[in-house]
Amino acid sequence: MNGAVEPARSATPQEHLDAVSRWLAKRRAVEALLPRSSESGPHGVHPTLQGEALAEVRARLDALHPADVAFILEGLPLEDRLVVWGLVRSDRDGEILLEVSDAVRDTLLADMDSAEMVAAAQSLDADEIADLAPDLPQEVVQDIIEAQDDEERAQLQSALSYPEGSVGALMDFETVSIREDVTCEVALRYLRRFEALPPQTDAAFVTDRQGHLKGALPLNRLLVSDLEVPVASLIEREVISFSPDAQASEAATAFERYDLVCAPVVSSDGRLIARLTVDSVLTYVRERQEAQALGSVGLREEEDLFSSVWTSAKNRGPWLALNLCTAFVASRVVGAFEGSIEKLAALAALMPIVAGIGGNSGNQTVALLVRALALEKVSAATARRLLAKEAGIGLLNGLLWGSVLGAVAWLLYDNAALGGVMALAMVLNLLVAALAGLLIPLSLDRFGRDPAVGSSVFLTFVTDSMGFFIFLGLATALLV
Amino acid sequence: MNGAVEPARSATPQEHLDAVSRWLAKRRAVEALLPRSSESGPHGVHPTLQGEALAEVRARLDALHPADVAFILEGLPLEDRLVVWGLVRSDRDGEILLEVSDAVRDTLLADMDSAEMVAAAQSLDADEIADLAPDLPQEVVQDIIEAQDDEERAQLQSALSYPEGSVGALMDFETVSIREDVTCEVALRYLRRFEALPPQTDAAFVTDRQGHLKGALPLNRLLVSDLEVPVASLIEREVISFSPDAQASEAATAFERYDLVCAPVVSSDGRLIARLTVDSVLTYVRERQEAQALGSVGLREEEDLFSSVWTSAKNRGPWLALNLCTAFVASRVVGAFEGSIEKLAALAALMPIVAGIGGNSGNQTVALLVRALALEKVSAATARRLLAKEAGIGLLNGLLWGSVLGAVAWLLYDNAALGGVMALAMVLNLLVAALAGLLIPLSLDRFGRDPAVGSSVFLTFVTDSMGFFIFLGLATALLV
Numbered sequence: 001m002n003g004a005v006e007p008a009r010s011a012t013p014q015e016h017l018d019a020v021s022r023w024l025a026k027r028r029a030v031e032a033l034l035p036r037s038s039e040s041g042p043h044g045v046h047p048t049l050q051g052e053a054l055a056e057v058r059a060r061l062d063a064l065h066p067a068d069v070a071f072i073l074e075g076l077p078l079e080d081r082l083v084v085w086g087l088v089r090s091d092r093d094g095e096i097l098l099e100v101s102d103a104v105r106d107t108l109l110a111d112m113d114s115a116e117m118v119a120a121a122q123s124l125d126a127d128e129i130a131d132l133a134p135d136l137p138q139e140v141v142q143d144i145i146e147a148q149d150d151e152e153r154a155q156l157q158s159a160l161s162y163p164e165g166s167v168g169a170l171m172d173f174e175t176v177s178i179r180e181d182v183t184c185e186v187a188l189r190y191l192r193r194f195e196a197l198p199p200q201t202d203a204a205f206v207t208d209r210q211g212h213l214k215g216a217l218p219l220n221r222l223l224v225s226d227l228e229v230p231v232a233s234l235i236e237r238e239v240i241s242f243s244p245d246a247q248a249s250e251a252a253t254a255f256e257r258y259d260l261v262c263a264p265v266v267s268s269d270g271r272l273i274a275r276l277t278v279d280s281v282l283t284y285v286r287e288r289q290e291a292q293a294l295g296s297v298g299l300r301e302e303e304d305l306f307s308s309v310w311t312s313a314k315n316r317g318p319w320l321a322l323n324l325c326t327a328f329v330a331s332r333v334v335g336a337f338e339g340s341i342e343k344l345a346a347l348a349a350l351m352p353i354v355a356g357i358g359g360n361s362g363n364q365t366v367a368l369l370v371r372a373l374a375l376e377k378v379s380a381a382t383a384r385r386l387l388a389k390e391a392g393i394g395l396l397n398g399l400l401w402g403s404v405l406g407a408v409a410w411l412l413y414d415n416a417a418l419g420g421v422m423a424l425a426m427v428l429n430l431l432v433a434a435l436a437g438l439l440i441p442l443s444l445d446r447f448g449r450d451p452a453v454g455s456s457v458f459l460t461f462v463t464d465s466m467g468f469f470i471f472l473g474l475a476t477a478l479l480v
Numbered sequence: 481m482n483g484a485v486e487p488a489r490s491a492t493p494q495e496h497l498d499a500v501s502r503w504l505a506k507r508r509a510v511e512a513l514l515p516r517s518s519e520s521g522p523h524g525v526h527p528t529l530q531g532e533a534l535a536e537v538r539a540r541l542d543a544l545h546p547a548d549v550a551f552i553l554e555g556l557p558l559e560d561r562l563v564v565w566g567l568v569r570s571d572r573d574g575e576i577l578l579e580v581s582d583a584v585r586d587t588l589l590a591d592m593d594s595a596e597m598v599a600a601a602q603s604l605d606a607d608e609i610a611d612l613a614p615d616l617p618q619e620v621v622q623d624i625i626e627a628q629d630d631e632e633r634a635q636l637q638s639a640l641s642y643p644e645g646s647v648g649a650l651m652d653f654e655t656v657s658i659r660e661d662v663t664c665e666v667a668l669r670y671l672r673r674f675e676a677l678p679p680q681t682d683a684a685f686v687t688d689r690q691g692h693l694k695g696a697l698p699l700n701r702l703l704v705s706d707l708e709v710p711v712a713s714l715i716e717r718e719v720i721s722f723s724p725d726a727q728a729s730e731a732a733t734a735f736e737r738y739d740l741v742c743a744p745v746v747s748s749d750g751r752l753i754a755r756l757t758v759d760s761v762l763t764y765v766r767e768r769q770e771a772q773a774l775g776s777v778g779l780r781e782e783e784d785l786f787s788s789v790w791t792s793a794k795n796r797g798p799w800l801a802l803n804l805c806t807a808f809v810a811s812r813v814v815g816a817f818e819g820s821i822e823k824l825a826a827l828a829a830l831m832p833i834v835a836g837i838g839g840n841s842g843n844q845t846v847a848l849l850v851r852a853l854a855l856e857k858v859s860a861a862t863a864r865r866l867l868a869k870e871a872g873i874g875l876l877n878g879l880l881w882g883s884v885l886g887a888v889a890w891l892l893y894d895n896a897a898l899g900g901v902m903a904l905a906m907v908l909n910l911l912v913a914a915l916a917g918l919l920i921p922l923s924l925d926r927f928g929r930d931p932a933v934g935s936s937v938f939l940t941f942v943t944d945s946m947g948f949f950i951f952l953g954l955a956t957a958l959l960v
Contacts, residue, residue, distance in 0.1 A: 013737075014856055067737040075857055077865075188703065197700035200741060202682065219699060220677035223668065256766055257493075257547040259759035261680060261741060278758050279739035285762065286736055289769045290851055293932075297840070297847045305852060305862065309872035316844050320877055323840045324885065327833040334832065335892075338825035345818035348828035352814065352944070353807040355832070360803045364777045364796050371770055372785060376494055377555055382785065385557075392789035397800055405804065412815075452773075464832070 013071040016064060020072055023057050024080045058087050066092060070099035073108070077306045082111050093120035098128055103304035105135055118143045126152055127172040127274075130159035158244075158273070167251050168244030170284055171265045171274040174198035177205045180214055180235060185227035187217070200277035202261040206235055211271045213264050215239055241266045242276055248284055253375070255281045295453035298322065326461040330355075333465050337472035340480045346413045347475050350422055353405060355467030358429040359460045361397065365390050365437025366455045373445050374452075387438055394430035402426030417479055425471035429463060432470070436462040493551040496544060500552050503537050504560045538567050546572060550579035553588070557786045562591050573600035578608055583784035585615055598623045606632055607652040607754075610639035638724075638753070647731050648724030650764055651745045651754040654678035657685045660694055660715060665707040667697070680757035682741040686715050691751045693744055695719055721746045722756055728764055733855070735761045775933035778802065806941040810835075813945050817952035820960045826893045827955050830902055833885060835947030838909040839940045841877065845870050845917025846935045853925050854932075867918055874914035878907030897959055905951035909943060912950070916942040 011019075061069055061084070069088060073081050073096070085108055088096060093112075097105055097120060109117065117136055121129050121144045133141050148156055155173045162168025176197055178187050191197065191204070203216040215235040225234060241264045242251050254260065255278055265274040294302060298319025303312055334341075334351070341347050369386070372378050378386075402423035410419030440458045441451035491499075541549055541564070549568060553561050553576070565588055568576060573592075577585055577600060589597065597616055601609050601624045613621050628636055635653045642648025656677055658667050671677065671684070683696040695715040705714060721744045722731050734740065735758055745754040774782060778799025783792055814821075814831070821827050849866070852858050858866075882903035890899030920938045921931035 018859075065738060071737075071855075071857075075859075075862075192704045192706070194704050196698070196704060199700070199739060200682075201700055202680075202741075218676070219703060220679070220681055223699060223703060224672045224674050224676060226672070256759075256762050257551075258545060259679060261682075261758065278741065278762065279736075282736050282758065282762055282765065285765055285769075289765075293851065294847050297844045299844060299847065302851065303848055305848075305857060305866065309869055309876060312869065313873045313876045316841070316873065317877065317880070319844065320837060320840060320881055324833070324837060324881055327836045328885075328888070330836075331829045331833050334829040335826070338829060341825040341828045342822060345821040345828075346815070348821045348825075348831075349811045349814040349818060351828075352832065352835075352948075353804070353811050356807045356810075356944075357800060357804060360777070360800060361796070364779060364799065367774050367777045367779065368783055368785075371773065371782060375551075377551075377785060379498075379555075382555075386785065389789055389792065393793045393796065396789060396793045397797065400797070401800055401804055405808075408808070464836075468832075 013068045016060065016068060017072045017075045019060065020057060020084060021076070021080075023053055024076070024083065026053070027083075054087075057084075061088055062092075066095040067099045069096050070104075073100055074104050074305070078107055081107065081306075085111060090116070090119065091123055094123040094128070094132075097132055098124070101302050101304070102135065103302055103307065105132075107304065109135060114140050114143065118147060122147065125172060125174070126155035127159045127170075129156055130169070133160060162244055165248050166244065167242045167246045167248055167265060167276055168274075170248055170251070170280040171244060171276050172280070173274050174201075175205055175264070175272060175275045176201055177207045177211075177272055178217065178231065179208070180206045180232045182231050183227065184222055184225050184229050184231060184234070187222060187231050188227070200262050200279055203236075205239075205264050205272050205275070206231070207272050213239070213241060213266050213270060213272045216264070239264060243268065244273065248281075249288070249374070251276055252281050252285050252288075292450065292452040295450070296456055298457070323457065326457065326464075330461070330464040330468055333468045334472065337468075337476055340472060340476045343480050344418075344475065346409075346415070346418060347472060350409055350418075351468055351471050354422070354425045354429050354471045355464045357401065357426065358433040358463030358467045361394065361430050362433030362437040362459045362463050363456060365434055366441055366451075366459055369438060369441045370452045370455065373441060378442070383438070383442060387435070390434035390438055391431060394434035395427065398427030398430035399423075402430075418475070421471070421474045421478055425467070425474055428470045429467045432466045433459075433463050493548045496540065496548060497552045497555045499540065500537060500564060501556070501560070503533055504556070504563065506533070507563075534567075537564075541568055542572075546575040547579045549576050550584075553580055554584050554785070558587055558784075561587065561786075565591060570596070570599065571603055574603040574608070574612075577612055578604070581782050581784070582615065583782055583787065585612075587784065589615060594620050594623065598627060602627065605652060605654070606635035607639045607650075609636055610649070613640060642724055645728050646724065647722045647726045647728055647745060647756055650728055650731070650760040651724060651756050652760070653754050654681075655685055655744070655752060655755045656681055657687045657691075657752060658697065658711065659688070660686045660712045662711050663707065664702055664705050664709050664711060664714070667702060667711050668707070680742050680759055683716075685719075685744050685752050685755070686711070687752050693719070693721060693746050693750055693752045696744070719744060723748065724753065728761075729768070729854070731756060732761050732765050732768075772930065772932040775930070776936055778937070803937065806937065806944075810941070810944040810948055813948045814952065817948075817956055820952060820956045823960050824898075824955065826889075826895070826898060827952060830889055830898075831948055831951050834902070834905045834909050834951040835944045837881065837906065838913040838943030838947045841874065841910050842913030842917035842939045842943050843936060845914055846921055846931075846939055849918060849921045850932045850935065853921060858922070863918070863922060867915070870914035870918055871911060874910035875907065878910035879903075882906030882910075898955070901951070901954045901958055905947070905954055908950045909947045912946045913939075913943050 069092070073084060076084060081104070093116070097108060100108065112120070114137070117140045121132070124132070126148075129144060136144075145153055145156060159168065159171070176191070176194070178190060187204070201219065203218045204222070205213060206215045206217055208214055215237045216239045217231055217235055221234045240254055240258060240260065242254075244265050244267070251263075255263070260278060262275055262277045264272050265276055267273050290302060294300075299315060303315055337347070369378070405426060406419040406423030409422040410416050436459050440462075441455045444451040444454055549572070553564060556564060561584070573596070577588060580588065592600070594617070597620045601612070604612070606628075609624060616624075625633055625636060639648065639651070656671070656674070658670060667684070677699075681699065683698045684702070685693060686695045686697055688694055695717045696719045697711055697715055701714045720734055720738060720740065722734075724745050724747070731743075735743070740758060742755055742757045744752050745756055747753050770782060774780075779795060783795055817827075849858070885906060886899040886903030889902040890896050916939050920942075921935045924931040924934055
């Protein structure tokens with residue numbers, strides 16, 4: 001980030017949003033009183049409104065951290081959002097576009113022409129432009145690449161070449177590197193040529209003449225050592241580094257495990273090419289968490305809170321369609337036993353319990369396994385052991401709660417055999433749930449899909465269909 | 481963290497786990513061949529096994545970062561885990577206990593006596609001891625407090641006094657502070673009195689004589705400025721600081737938003753008392769994410785992968801019991817319409833579709849609202865707007881998918897009225913789902929509960945019961 005503006009300590013982002021909203025409401029009220037005129041000033045603001053209040057809002061926006069401006073833009077309905085976006089200084093467009101959510105970014109970009117987009121990119125580093133690029137029109141990206149100098153262009157093309165979810169997509173190029181055959185005094189003199197070291201720099205990387213990574217010089221050691229000490233004596237040789245092709249999730253685990261602030265990214269031949277910083281990792285962890293939470297209910301991305309009903313319905317429709325299909329199959333399972341249900345309608349009342357409890361139990365297994373998979377704790381031996389354990393838990397819980405529910409069904413319908421069928425069906429469906437709760441996440445993981453996202457819909461499909469089949473099947477065989 | 485040992489670059493934690501597992505398997509094989517003897521050496525290892533291989537495993541463990549040792553311990557069944565725990569150098573016990581999961585920590589502590597626990601705490605800082613304290617016996621905590629010197633004891637008591645989820649529970653006391661009326665040369669000379677600055681230190685905090693926070697001196701500016709420059713000219717005055725009573729989740733948002741590495745924690749009268757670092761925040765974010773993922777299926781905490789069936793069943797039982805209760809209520813709703821179902825068994829086959837699709841749609845609303853609540857984006861005005869929008873989406877999707885399913889039901893059962901009831905019930909239950917999907921998370925949030933954890937079970941209860949009631953009620957009124 002380039003933002004030199006400090007976030008104000010005095011007000012929270014929410015308070016800034018409230019203040020801007022009040023101004024917008026006043027503006028709307030005044031405009032409603034005035035006749036529509038074609039003399040409106042820049043950004044569609046009526047000229048009579050461009051007095052002190054407008055200047056105040058501009059000053060407020062100028063003083064805010066880009067993340068806080070992004071918060072305000074995300075918190076406003078589309079029309080208001082574009083008014084505020086028009087008030088933002090254009091040299092800050094780039095850093096603010098980086099901070100807003102994807103859905104809101106789309107609405108802001110739709111309000112900009114190509115020249116404005118290219119200008120916004122001028123204030124950004126190569127890795128930041130690469131973050132924006134997927135949302136920009138292809139020809140704008142081309143214009144931006146052509147507007148760069150040679151070094152920047154090479155970095156930009158490198159950054160653009162790594163897929164989302166890789167270390168390459170998160171890295172930046174603000175590395176500080178020194179040679180090891182100097183004293184601390186020389187190293188410090190070299191560092192003083194920078195106006196300020198890049199943020200999140202806790203170490204200078206040590207390289208040889210060919211750029212191969214040799215170690216890291218932690219700044220908190222450099223800072224406290226005597227000037228005549230050779231740098232070589234302070235260097236850490238065992239440095240955790242990443243390949244740009246590595247999974248970002250693995251890097252995030254390493255950052256958390258080893259409390260890293262900044263780590264070198266090296267090419268396959270050991271050359272220092274970039275760095276990965278903890279702020280990118282923290283953002284990645286949060287965004288991944290959100291993507292999983294939304295993905296587990298079939299949403300591709302966060303919705304703009306103020307998007308239209310139509311846009312939102314399109315975002316949510318495919319998931320509902322998929323679930324309708326699985327529900328339809330489960331419904332046909334029940335349909336096959338309609339004859340039994342006509343004779344004993346109690347079956348219809350009891351069958352959702354058997355299906356539902358299987359889903360609950362299976363989803364517990366899924367949640368534990370997803371976490372173990374994320375931490376790479378599941379070897380083949382562990383999986384076998386887990387299968388025995390989960391089956392055991394299913395059996396135990398099935399016997400316990402199956403007996404309770406079986407007894408309740410017996411009392412309720414004065415039918416001991418029905419109670420017995422209920423209990424047996426619960427045991428069997430909990431065993432199915434244990435098996436499905438293990439195999440579904442393991443299979444998704446094996447096929448390179450995120451088990452946190454897709455497991456639940458498959459699991460519920462299995463436990464519903466099998467729950468109905470086991471209960472109604474047993475009832476048909478034993479009771480009707 | 482105190483660990484001076486660097487993680488090895490050459491092998492992944494999984495590879496270390498595999499190597500240790502191989503040694504354990506060999507050890508078991510040899511022991512099985514030998515007669516049981518009472519002459520076993522320390523830690524129950526048979527004397528004939530204490531040769532080269534044992535020394536190798538010890539050396540491997542000694543060289544590993546505590547987080548990697550924790551990974552190995554978590555990846556081993558209880559018996560093996562305790563053998564390896566016995567091989568860990570006792571002065572590293574504390575830092576490793578900090579890294580393992582709660583469930584695994586319990587198994588390790590169960591293997592230690594009070595004196596060992598007190599000794600393990602000796603190597604830890606006050607904030608780290610406070611993290612362990614909830615898992616230690618009360619009298620051990622008392623012994624540890626008494627073993628501290630005065631300053632440490634005050635810090636420990638301060639750290640122990642803040643509840644989980646507060647900034648106070650995450651902060652540490654390794655602050656570096658300087659006065660502002662000195663030159664950079666003096667500041668550097670002062671810093672050189674430290675052997676090394678604490679990790680994650682990207683700024684020295686500037687305080688007055690009474691300890692009031694006046695600003696921060698970023699080390700990356702100090703490092704590159706001339707020695708005779710006064711510190712005052714480099715200070716950032718607008719520093720983001722936290723109260724120890726603040727919510728950790730708010731601090732995490734600020735760290736992500738403003739890319740912080742280290743921030744001061746100040747008392748209500750503005751005195752610097754501690755600091756919050758990005759490594760604690762990253763750990764907090766990950767642990768919270770896990771707690772929410774597990775909590776949403778009713779698990780209080782991560783299970784030890786190798787815990788007994790009995791322990792696990794106890795962990796999962798209460799959730800199943802709660803879900804059985806809600807499923808039982810939904811079952812009674814169906815039971816009230818058994819007369820209709822006897823006459824038209826198709827109702828039993830179709831009713832799970834109506835209920836299920838309501839649950840799917842409502843959970844989408846919940847997921848979006850939970851995220852908006854976490855970012856404090858939901859004002860009263862926004863909530864009203866969202867209600868209209870979600871109801872609109874429910875209506876649109878209900879009309880669309882209700883028509884499709886209604887048509888299918890019509891064709892399947894050759895009953896146009898049944899198709900109409902199906903379509904109408906879908907529309908109505910999606911409207912119920914929209915309302916419940918908004919009100920349930922908002923209510924949980926209002927009452928100080930985490931909406932990410934409890935919303936789904938309530939929502940499914942509402943959409944199941946109401947889905948059955950609406951569909952069967954309409955069918956009874958219009959068809960039967």
